[in-house]
Amino acid sequence: MADQRPVDAVSGTETTGHEWDGIEELDTPIPNWWRYILYATIVWSIGYWIAMPAWPTISGHTKGLLGYSSRANVAEDIKVAAAAQSQFNDKLRQASLEQIRTNSELLEFALAGGRSAFNVNCSQCHGSGAQGFKGYPNLNDDEWLWGGSLKEISATITHGARNDTDDDAHSSEMPAFLKDELLKSNQIGDVAEYVLSLSKNSKDAKAASRGAPLYKEHCVSCHAEGGKGNKEFGAPALNNNIWLYGGDAASIKETISNSRKGVMPAWGALLDKDTIKKLAIYVHSLGGGK
Amino acid sequence: MPDDQIVENIEQFDVEAVNKKENRDLFKARTKIHPKRGYGLFRTLKWWIMGVTLGIYYLTPWLRWHRGESLPDQAVLIDFPARRFYFFFIEIWPQEFFFVTGLLVLAGVGLFLTTSVAGRMWCGYSCPQTVWTDLFLVVERFIEGDRNHRLRLDKAEMSASKFFKKIIKHAIWLLIAMLTGGAWIFYYADAPTLAAELFALEAPMIAYITVAVLTFTTYSLGGLMREQVCTYMCPWPRIMGAMMDEESLLVTYRKDRGEPRGSHKKDESWDGRGDCVDCNACVAVCPMGIDIRDGHQLECITCALCIDACDSVMNKVERPQGLIHYASFANEQRVAMGEKSSIRPVRPRTLAYLAIFCLIASIMVYGLFTRSDMDINVLRDRNPLFTQLSDGDIRNGFTFKILNKAHTTRTFALSVQGLKGLELKVIGAEKNLSGDTPLTTVKPDKLKSLRLLVTAPKGVMKSSSADIKFAIKELKTGEQAFYDSIFRGPEK
Numbered sequence: 053m054a055d056q057r058p059v060d061a062v063s064g065t066e067t068t069g070h071e072w073d074g075i076e077e078l079d080t081p082i083p084n085w086w087r088y089i090l091y092a093t094i095v096w097s098i099g100y101w102i103a104m105p106a107w108p109t110i111s112g113h114t115k116g117l118l119g120y121s122s123r124a125n126v127a128e129d130i131k132v133a134a135a136a137q138s139q140f141n142d143k144l145r146q147a148s149l150e151q152i153r154t155n156s157e158l159l160e161f162a163l164a165g166g167r168s169a170f171n172v173n174c175s176q177c178h179g180s181g182a183q184g185f186k187g188y189p190n191l192n193d194d195e196w197l198w199g200g201s202l203k204e205i206s207a208t209i210t211h212g213a214r215n216d217t218d219d220d221a222h223s224s225e226m227p228a229f230l231k232d233e234l235l236k237s238n239q240i241g242d243v244a245e246y247v248l249s250l251s252k253n254s255k256d257a258k259a260a261s262r263g264a265p266l267y268k269e270h271c272v273s274c275h276a277e278g279g280k281g282n283k284e285f286g287a288p289a290l291n292n293n294i295w296l297y298g299g300d301a302a303s304i305k306e307t308i309s310n311s312r313k314g315v316m317p318a319w320g321a322l323l324d325k326d327t328i329k330k331l332a333i334y335v336h337s338l339g340g341g342k
Numbered sequence: 343m344p345d346d347q348i349v350e351n352i353e354q355f356d357v358e359a360v361n362k363k364e365n366r367d368l369f370k371a372r373t374k375i376h377p378k379r380g381y382g383l384f385r386t387l388k389w390w391i392m393g394v395t396l397g398i399y400y401l402t403p404w405l406r407w408h409r410g411e412s413l414p415d416q417a418v419l420i421d422f423p424a425r426r427f428y429f430f431f432i433e434i435w436p437q438e439f440f441f442v443t444g445l446l447v448l449a450g451v452g453l454f455l456t457t458s459v460a461g462r463m464w465c466g467y468s469c470p471q472t473v474w475t476d477l478f479l480v481v482e483r484f485i486e487g488d489r490n491h492r493l494r495l496d497k498a499e500m501s502a503s504k505f506f507k508k509i510i511k512h513a514i515w516l517l518i519a520m521l522t523g524g525a526w527i528f529y530y531a532d533a534p535t536l537a538a539e540l541f542a543l544e545a546p547m548i549a550y551i552t553v554a555v556l557t558f559t560t561y562s563l564g565g566l567m568r569e570q571v572c573t574y575m576c577p578w579p580r581i582m583g584a585m586m587d588e589e590s591l592l593v594t595y596r597k598d599r600g601e602p603r604g605s606h607k608k609d610e611s612w613d614g615r616g617d618c619v620d621c622n623a624c625v626a627v628c629p630m631g632i633d634i635r636d637g638h639q640l641e642c643i644t645c646a647l648c649i650d651a652c653d654s655v656m657n658k659v660e661r662p663q664g665l666i667h668y669a670s671f672a673n674e675q676r677v678a679m680g681e682k683s684s685i686r687p688v689r690p691r692t693l694a695y696l697a698i699f700c701l702i703a704s705i706m707v708y709g710l711f712t713r714s715d716m717d718i719n720v721l722r723d724r725n726p727l728f729t730q731l732s733d734g735d736i737r738n739g740f741t742f743k744i745l746n747k748a749h750t751t752r753t754f755a756l757s758v759q760g761l762k763g764l765e766l767k768v769i770g771a772e773k774n775l776s777g778d779t780p781l782t783t784v785k786p787d788k789l790k791s792l793r794l795l796v797t798a799p800k801g802v803m804k805s806s807s808a809d810i811k812f813a814i815k816e817l818k819t820g821e822q823a824f825y826d827s828i829f830r831g832p833e834k
Contacts, residue, residue, distance in 0.1 A: 063369075159769075163793070181725030192729040192739070292732040337769045339729060339737055339795045 137161075141326055149202040152333055159333065166334025169327050173319065182338050187297060187314055192338045195294045197286040197314075198222050200342040204283070206332035210320035213286065218318030224285040229270065230309035237309075239266055244304040247271075250279035250291040253299070352658055354605065355622035359633035361573070361641050372570060374496065375631040377479065378489035378623075382650025391467050392476055400521070403528030407431075410749040413787055420530050426787070432710065433787070435747065444706045448699065453578075455695040457585040459687045460668070461592050465579065466645035471571050474522070474564035475629065478515055485511040489626060515565040516557065523556030569630045573641050585695075588672040589686045593644045595624075595635045595666045598677060603635075606659060617661045624648035624666060634666055644668075715747040716754070720794075720812050720825045728830045734800035736831040742768075742794040744814060746784035753817045755779045756794070760810030761829060762802045769793040781817070796829065803831040 057066045060078055067076045081087075101107065104116040115121075140161045144152060152158045171180060177188045184190030189197060198208045213222040229235040235243065246263030248254040267275075276282050279290030288296060296314070297307050319328060335341070358365065360373035405417035407430055414421060419428040427434040427442065434441050456463045465472060485507050486492045498504055527549045528536060539545040540553075563571050572579065595618075603618035618635070625633045627648060630641040634648045652666040670685060677683050723739035731737055746752050757779055758766050768780040769792065784790040796810070812825045 163769075179725065181723060183726035183729075190726070190729065192726055192737070193731055195732045289732060293730060293734060294732055337793060339739060339767075340731075 144326055144329060149206060149329065149332060152329065153202065153336070162330045162333040163337055165327070166330035169323070169331050170334055173323065174331070182335065187312070189296055190294070191335050192340055193294055194340040194342075195289060195292065196283065196340065196342070197288055199283045200336075200340055202332055202336050202341065205335050205341070206328060208316070209328050209331050209335070210318065212316040212318035214313055214315045215318055217321060221318055222286055224274070224287070225313060226274070226311040228309065228311035231311075234270065235266065235308070240305055240308050243267055243271070243308055244301050247279065247290050247304055248301060251293055251299075352619060352621050352655055353623070355626040357622045357626045359625050359628070359631055359636070361569070361631035362633055362636060363639075373631070375569060375629065376489045376492045376496070377629040378626040379483060380627045380647040380650045382653060384646035384650050388467060388476065388645065392473050395468060395473055396477065400525045403525065403533040410786060413749060414532060416532055418529060419532070422530060433747070435745070438713070441706060441710065444702060448702055448706070451695060451699045451702065454585045455692060455699055457582050458587065458590055458689075458692050458695055461586060461590045462579065462582060462642070462644045465572065465643040471563060471576070472643065472645065474560060475568050477518060478564045479629070481514045481518070482511055485514070512565070515561055519557040519560035519564070520553065522560045523553035526556050527552050569641065572630070572643055579640065587689070587691060589670045589689055591668045591670055591685065592638055593634060593642060593646055593649060593666065594638070594669040594674060596664070596669075600635065600665050612661070617656065617665050619655065619659060621655055623651040623655050627651045638671075714821070714823060716752070716814065716816060716821060716823050717745040717747070718812060718814050718823050718825045719743040719745070720827050722827060722830075728832070730832065731797070735797050736800075736803060737795055737797045738829050740794040740796065740827065742792045742812070744782065744784050744790045744792070746786065746788055746790070749786045751783060751785055753781055753783045754814040755781055755817060757813050757815070758796055758810055759813070761798050761808050763799040764810065765797040767795040767797070769795070798829060798831065803829075806831055806833045
């Protein structure tokens with residue numbers, strides 16, 4: 053490297069020595085204020101390493117003198133939010149479900165909490181709009197397997213259905229009429245046709261009339277006269293157009309042949325009482341609540 | 343200055359226009375300008391404008407305006423947490439932000455108008471940069487003296503007294519800068535409360551950061567950078583070029599009258615020479631460091647201080663005032679052609695700006711005074727779109743938002759129309775007797791969100807979707823608001 057770099061005669065600035073067709077490139081230094089800011093940022097970064105968590109170590113990272121931790125900040129934020137909610141939560145705890153439903157302030161609080169708890173815990177099966185899926189009831193409508201009053205909804209959420217973790221869980225079992233050889237295949241077709249006729253959807257009156265005595269014999273004890281259903285056993289009404297597993301003849305035959313049993317966890321073991329209260333209020337408010 | 347000559351009691355200034363084209367090499371560092379204090383009509387006008395604008399800025403947050411219980415009593419308040427903008431009797435909700443947009447458009451068109459009529463009037467008189475620089479110059483002059491003293495002080499070796507003067511000056515500048523930043527935050531919170539918190543070190547961190555940032559910008563822009571902001575940083579002068587034409591007013595030196603210039607001894611004849619006595623008073627007072635006699639220059643903010651300076655000199659030498667005056671480029675040419683000197687503020691361009699200004703202003707005023715103080719917004723549930731009930735009825739869910747912009751608690755009756763036998767149920771309504779109209783009460787200046795269930799009896803829907811109309815009716819006045827929505831059912 054040459055000791056003396058070429059200097060441009062016009063501007064007096066050093067050049068890089070590169071030349072293209074007689075045009076030389078000036079090597080203008082960056083402005084001083086710029087350079088000093090660079091130095092300042094370097095100094096700052098050293099201070100930052102010391103003050104803040106910075107370097108990874110084998111088992112963790114340097115903690116920094118200020119003890120900053122984003123996890124601790126989140127925990128703090130949650131604590132603050134919980135403190136802000138506590139005055140409502142206290143009131144909510146003391147109020148009955150019916151009192152909450154009729155107090156607009158508590159209702160608003162319970163609905164907001166219920167909605168978020170629903171999205172986290174319930175929407176996986178019942179859908180984000182509680183619209184339900186095949187086998188998972190729609191909570192917006194007015195048909196309830198286990199009852200649609202605030203109390204009944206709360207009990208269903210707390211104990212669940214047909215699970216083996218909660219002794220108070222709703223339980224009932226529909227026989228698998230074909231598998232258990234209670235009915236023959238053609239009889240099941242007739243019963244299905246009769247069931248369809250209860251909601252005026254049957255197209256084969258003869259088959260329906262053949263199915264009527266079979267229904268009386270095998271089904272009426274749970275699904276009741278005229279297919280009104282029975283909440284005691286979680287037996288759905290069969291006289292309307294709301295079907296949990298499909299309302300066409302094939303689906304109904306499948307249900308009668310092999311039975312159905314929907315399972316719901318007992319949320320009482322998983323969620324605190326306040327949350328269940330909020331959930332009951334929220335589900336009840338969706339529209340079908342009795 | 344020792345080499346100042348006294349001719350006819352006219353001080354001859356040894357001053358160089360540092361920003362004169364020939365003096366301003368591209369790579370040259372800034373030469374500090376030491377503007378002399380001016381006296382005269384325009385200086386007085388500028389003092390007044392400075393007093394009024396600074397007064398408005400610093401004092402507005404402290405004005406009170408009673409709005410009713412549980413509402414802020416600050417006349418001008420931008421309340422971000424509550425999402426409200428209060429301006430005396432006007433209150434703006436976020437969805438009415440177009441009023442603020444309109445205000446900005448008005449300000450823009452207003453600037454177009456003044457620029458096309460009188461050039462850089464904004465820059466010279468009311469731009470915050472000009473006003474605060476003026477204020478900082480007042481401090482500088484008070485501590486260090488006028489132009490000659492300041493020049494001498496800056497040239498002098500550092501001494502205890504120089505050090506002391508500089509320290510005091512910068513301390514006062516910083517104090518003003520801090521008060522400027524301090525006043526700004528009071529527009530965003532209740533001023534007395536925030537002031538108390540600020541001194542007790544209990545104010546939110548963002549308040550201190552804002553004060554710090556504005557202190558820094560005010561101090562550096564008004565105290566240190568000054569004319570460089572206008573010349574190099576500000577985009578407005580570049581845009582202004584598009585608003586000006588040959589009839590726009592500019593601060594102009596009358597070459598036809600002034601040249602040939604030269605010093606003039608008492609009792610000497612004025613024949614065969616111009617009125618300019620070359621005293622450089624116009625250059626000495628210029629805060630931008632230019633010589634107006636070189637013609638129009640991009641640095642000139644038309645503050646008119648050179649007009650004042652020249653007029654007082656013209657008085658002393660008993661020549662007519664107005665050697666430097668407000669004139670248009672076209673006027674200059676008219677005078678050169680021997681026509682009568684005139685200014686023409688009424689031109690198609692200015693009329694067009696005025697018309698746009700008046701149009702927008704009247705639309706805004708109309709909108710402001712005819713807007714309703716109640717409103718509804720309705721959001722359909724999308725999931726599920728509809729619910730089939732056991733008896734075959736169809737139900738849709740809606741989120742119903744009632745905006746009560748009045749400053750009193752009001753009760754509204756809710757209703758829906760569009761299909762035969764529609765039934766409305768409100769979750770959480772105060773009264774929801776079957777067959778009766780649901781009522782709900784909304785607190786002053788608040789929005790209430792309700793969940794609404796609308797049920798259509800089996801068989802009334804002819805297709806999968808029907809138009810429905812929601813309405814709310816204020817019980818006392820009978821005022822109504824409507825919202826069109828649709829009702830969905832199963833595919834037919």
